[in-house]
Amino acid sequence: MKIKLNSLKFKGTAIIIIVYFICLLLSSVISFNICEKILYDQFNQKASISCSNVSNNINNWIEGQGKAIEQMAEDIQFYNNFDATNMKDYLHMKQQSQKYVIAYYVGLSDKRYFGSDNWIPPQGYDVTKQKWYSQAVNENKLVYTKPYIDEATKKSIISILMPIKIDGKIVGVIGEDLYLDYLMNITQKYKIGENDYVFLVDADNDFIIHKNKNFLPSSNKNVNMGSVKNYTYTSIANKSKNESKGLIKGKDYDSQNKYFVYDKISSTGWLLVLSIPEIEIIKPLSKLILGFISSFIISIIISSLISIYIINRILKAIFRFKEQTKLLADGDYRETLDIKAKDEIGDLVGSFNTMITKQQKFIKNVKQMIYNLQTENDESDKSICEVTETSKIVTDSMEEISNGSVEQAKNMTITLEKVNSLGKSINNIDSNVRSMVNETNKSKDKNELGLTAARELKAKFEENNNSIRVMSEKVKDLTEKFKYLEDINQVIESISKETNLLSLNASIEAVKVGDAGKGFGVVADEIRKLSNDSSDSSKKIKSAINEIDDIINLVKVQMANTTAISESTNVKLKSTINNFEDVISCSNNLIRQINLLNDETDNMRKSKIEVIENMENVSNISEQQSAASEEVSASMQEQFASMEKISNNIRKINNMSKKLLETIQLFKT
Structure with a gap:
């Protein structure tokens, strides 16, 4: 059967399908945008919560280590006994229960040094002139030092220092050196997707932990986040100065589009950043798009069948009109249309028969x-x-x-x-x-x-x-x-x-x-x-x-x-x-x-x-x-x-x- 493109059947069916297609397309686009916004809000909320959880765990662990140093300083101040044997025994006892502590040590103002690692200072070693001792004395409070690389183990270390006071006068400094392996374990544990990763920068925006080994610190240099030729990292560094939490979309070092969720660690001022590929968000949307396309095709097929049925029903009466008008063109006014309908077509038939009678x-x-x-x-x-x-x-x-x-x-x-x-x-x-x-x-x-x-x-x-x-x-x-x-x-x-x-x-x-x-x-x-x-x-x-x-x-x-x-x-x-x-x-x-x-x-x-x-x-x-x-x-x-x-x-x-x-x-x- 040959379909005439200028026939009413084709035009009517095409118009109904086009109108239905436009309506369905608009509703699908609106629904997709709403779903996309909902998914994005859910992702943002989930990513922010995950980043905050990691940041809180790190902050709690570091603050716990700091409180331990404060307690040890209070113990030393309370006993006020700086005997070498007593001091070493006390430090050894404290280190036995700490897995990530390299050593506890004490430096006194009389230049004596005590440590749990049995390290013996060289001849002429003046503890009061050491950088860590001067920093604690100058700040006169609990101090978290900038992370650095241990030359012996090649691992990242952080020192926590606390001044020791007797009668309000600083008589020494107690400190501990910590491996950051625990922080690495924490950052690797928390993930939203398969390709997520977490990196950590210090208060100066120098990398501490990162997936890319080129960004990790070495014994002679640190890599700053602002020095990386990446606009997104620079934006994170600038934005985190005024905001402790946030989300930025941009390209990562591997030129992939990603979402970066950051949260500042309150105790040290470090910045924890969670990098999530954009594909992780698109995956649920892909299923949603597939569902929309399937329902769209099914709806188009159903609407086409319904429209063809309706058009055929309407055109049946129109074809009868066509035959009757041919008789009228030949001058035959003896017959009228015999179509029974209660809709507008019935009204049209009644008007047509009335016209023939007149x-x-x-x-x-x-x-x-x-x-x-x-x-x-x-x-x-x-x-x-x-x-x-x-x-x-x-x-x-x-x-x-x-x-x-x-x-x-x-x-x-x-x-x-x-x-x-x-x-x-x-x-x-x-x-x-x-x-x-x-x-x-x-x-x-x-x-x-x-x-x-x-x-x-x-x-x-x-x-x-x-x-x-x-x-x-x-x-x-x-x-x-x-x-x-x-x-x-x-x-x-x-x-x-x-x-x-x-x-x-x-x-x-x-x-x-x-x-x-x-x-x-x-x-x-x-x-x-x-x-x-x-x-x-x-x-x-x-x-x-x-x-x-x-x-x-x-x-x-x-x-x-x-x-x-x-x-x-x-x-x-x-x-x-x-x-x-x-x-x-x-x-x-x-x-x-x-x-x-x-x-x-x-x-x-x-x-x-x-x-x-x-x-x-x-x-x-x-x-x-x-x-x-x-x-x-x-x-x-x-x-x-x-x-x-x-x-x-x-x-x-x-x-x-x-x-x-x-x-x-x-x-x-």
């Missing part, structure tokens, strides 16, 4: 419509012939109407010229009336100004008369005052006479007295002078009063004349004001009459405009009627031609409907 009805309706169309076309052809004959009659009538409209338009033009001439005369009358109104209004304004001025002049004269009356009263009061002054002047004259007489009598009496009355005579002379002066002043006052009285009388006469003139002028002003009011009243009547005339001329002008507009409208209507008649005539001619075209088109439609009917007959319902 198409059957549509074809039947189209056939009936074609029959009806042919009948209507025959009747329309008859009606068009009748309309054509009627159009000819209407065309002739419209030509006669057009000729009459042209003659009417000429007559309306002549009438419009006459009306325009009448309009010009009305405009002239209107202009003259407006000029008359303007001049009358100006005269009225002038009369109103004169009336206002006369009224103001009358008011001024009345104010002047009031002022004259007030002044007259004041002059009368002034006359009365001057009469009072005359009375006072008479009193002054009388007093002057009496005073003069008094002074004369006094002078006479002074002469009678003689020298005793001289002073009184002087007073009498002064009184006489005062009397004469008063008499002269009184005369002057009387003369001035007479002159003022004459002036006042003259003012009275003038005021009387002015009052009479003002009253006469006021009477004339009243007459003038009345005349002005009569003139203004006449002007107002004249203006009202002129305004009425102006309103009539405005009405005439408006009527003229309306008449002209109506005449123009009638003329325009006549012209439009004439043009419309011509257009109607032309339209009727065009309509006549259109009717002939419609008649021809109807005949063509009849022919086309016959052909359409023949085509529709091909559809079987």
